[in-house]
Amino acid sequence: MQPTKELKIEHEAVIKVLQILDTISQRITEGKDISINDLETLLEVMKVFVDRCHHGKEEKILFEAMESVGIPKEGGPVGVMLYEHDNGRRYIGGMREAFEKFKYGDKEALNEFAANASGYTTLMYAHIDKENNILYPMAETYLSETAKIKLVQDFSMIQAQETGDGMYEKYFNLVEQLKANYL
Ligand SMILES: [Fe+2]
Numbered sequence: 001m002q003p004t005k006e007l008k009i010e011h012e013a014v015i016k017v018l019q020i021l022d023t024i025s026q027r028i029t030e031g032k033d034i035s036i037n038d039l040e041t042l043l044e045v046m047k048v049f050v051d052r053c054h055h056g057k058e059e060k061i062l063f064e065a066m067e068s069v070g071i072p073k074e075g076g077p078v079g080v081m082l083y084e085h086d087n088g089r090r091y092i093g094g095m096r097e098a099f100e101k102f103k104y105g106d107k108e109a110l111n112e113f114a115a116n117a118s119g120y121t122t123l124m125y126a127h128i129d130k131e132n133n134i135l136y137p138m139a140e141t142y143l144s145e146t147a148k149i150k151l152v153q154d155f156s157m158i159q160a161q162e163t164g165d166g167m168y169e170k171y172f173n174l175v176e177q178l179k180a181n182y183l
């Protein structure tokens with residue numbers, strides 16, 4: 001049983017979101033038309049699926065479990081991950097703010113969207129890389145089999161709470177739809 005496998009599968013979907021954002025930023029730079037609906041969908045995926053669900057599983061479940069086996073939250077790799085989650089939230093907030101201005105007719109706000117999107121993707125590619133290659137292997141090494149079983153159960157609870165019961169798959173489908181349009 002590898003509870004981090006589930007998180008790595010989510011990372012694959014997050015990476016697609018980042019690639020879509022990069023493509024959208026490129027289109028903004030080239031002055032091409034941008035779909036309001038697609039930006040709205042992306043913002044929902046980032047807020048609900050990436051931040052509340054995926055980062056929720058990490059912050060409320062995985063990092064707590066790691067702390068309980070002696071890996072401190074502050075001053076080490078977990079602290080760095082928490083700091084990066086906060087930065088990610090700031091970039092999502094910046095994208096949301098720019099999007100609202102764009103929605104009400106301010107086309108210049110798209111540049112602000114692209115600047116935040118670029119900060120977010122740079123941060124998140126490196127963040128995912130650190131989790132996949134450093135943090136998750138650390139968790140798999142230090143957590144007991146019993147703790148891992150509990151982790152998977154607790155992940156399902158967060159998932160139902162944050163995405164809505166049975167709605168988790170919807171986010172993977174939204175990412176695939178956007179990917180078909182942009183990648
Ligand atoms: Fe994370």
Ligand SMILES: [Fe+2]
Nearest residue numbers: 054058128131
């Ligand atoms: Fe993650």
